[in-house]
Amino acid sequence: ETGVTQSPTHLIKTRGQQVTLRCSSQSGHNTVSWYQQALGQGPQFIFQYYREEENGRGNFPPRFSGLQFPNYSSELNVNALELDDSALYLCASSLVAGATEAFFGQGTRLTVV
Amino acid sequence: GNSVTQMEGPVTLSEEAFLTINCTYTATGYPSLFWYVQYPGEGLQLLLKATKADDKGSNKGFEATYRKETTSFHLEKGSVQVSDSAVYFCALARNAGGTSYGKLTFGQGTILTVHP
Numbered sequence: 001e002t003g004v005t006q007s008p009t010h011l012i013k014t015r016g017q018q019v020t021l022r023c024s025s026q027s028g029h030n031t032v033s034w035y036q037q038a039l040g041q042g043p044q045f046i047f048q049y050y051r052e053e054e055n056g057r058g059n060f061p062p063r064f065s066g067l068q069f070p071n072y073s074s075e076l077n078v079n080a081l082e083l084d085d086s087a088l089y090l091c092a093s094s095l096v097a098g099a100t101e102a103f104f105g106q107g108t109r110l111t112v113v
Numbered sequence: 114g115n116s117v118t119q120m121e122g123p124v125t126l127s128e129e130a131f132l133t134i135n136c137t138y139t140a141t142g143y144p145s146l147f148w149y150v151q152y153p154g155e156g157l158q159l160l161l162k163a164t165k166a167d168d169k170g171s172n173k174g175f176e177a178t179y180r181k182e183t184t185s186f187h188l189e190k191g192s193v194q195v196s197d198s199a200v201y202f203c204a205l206a207r208n209a210g211g212t213s214y215g216k217l218t219f220g221q222g223t224i225l226t227v228h229p
Contacts, residue, residue: 004156033216042117042202042219043157056216090156092217102217104149104156 004093004105012111013081021076021108023091029103031055031096032074034066037088037107049074050096078110086112115140117203119220126227132190134223136177136203139184144205146170146179146186147217151200160188160201193227200224 005024013019025032031050035043045058049068063079072093078085088109092102120135138146145164149157161170166181175190186203203220 006156035217040222042204042221043217045216045218048216058216092157101159101162104158106154106156 004091004103006089006091006105006108008108009106010109010111012113015081015083015112017081018077018079019081019110021078021089021091021110023074023076023093023105025072025074025091025093026103029093029095030072031094032068032072033092033094033102034074034076035090035092036060037090038084039087043090046076081112083112086110115144115205115207115218117205117218117220119201119203119223121223123224123226126193126225128195128227128229129192130227132188132193132197132225134188134201134203134225136186136188136220137184138186138203138205140205140207140218142207143181144207146177147204147206148175148177148186148188149202149204149219151202151222153199157202193225195227195229198225198227 007022033048034046037043046060047057048055052068065077068074088107090107091105094102116139118137147162148160150160151157161172163170163179169178177186177188200222202222204217
């Protein structure tokens with residue numbers, strides 16, 4: 001059984017650019033959630049995707065968007081990058097939308113300069 | 114809204130010392146409660162969980178009891194090891210109709226350093 005994998009592991013972008021982060025969910029999981037973890041803080045919920053539809057969103061602006069594909073992998077897109085978007089972005093998959101247990105990937109470290 | 118408050122760190126202990134990391138929460142209804150651990154350069158790993166009042170979660174020598182009357186879920190370990198050095202996060206997920214909504218609300222994390 002493969003775990004949750006994210007790519008890339010690190011990247012550096014310039015303010016104003018756009019970025020796409022990718023996540024492959026754990027085998028058999030149909031729900032993916034994305035979190036932003038700023039340095040020294042706990043993760044903050046961005047949104048969740050269940051069977052290719054957005055299934056809940058946190059307090060993030062519309063320039064944060066996502067997709068889920070038929071194989072349940074997911075993308076997080078951020079437009080018009082700001083310096084404060086620098087963070088570790090974590091993807092978590094769960095068996096179903098209502099599952100009490102989520103499995104996290106190792107994260108993508110985004111630095112905006 | 115939901116929130117989680119953890120004791121401020123960092124916490125520094127000697128090997129074999131007793132560990133307590135306090136966690137209190139505010140939530141509507143009856144959430145599920147979790148402790149996650151994050152080792153340097155890695156993502157989060159679920160350490161233990163409890164889904165209803167008075168449940169005790171345990172794993173790898175760590176324990177936490179869901180206390181509804183004090184809205185707490187303190188993490189304890191009787192004898193820490195150097196390998197326990199990590200960041201520990203308390204979290205909750207809202208339950209609805211017997212299943213969790215799936216959105217985790219995290220505390221700010223507590224850095225634990227264990228010296229030999």
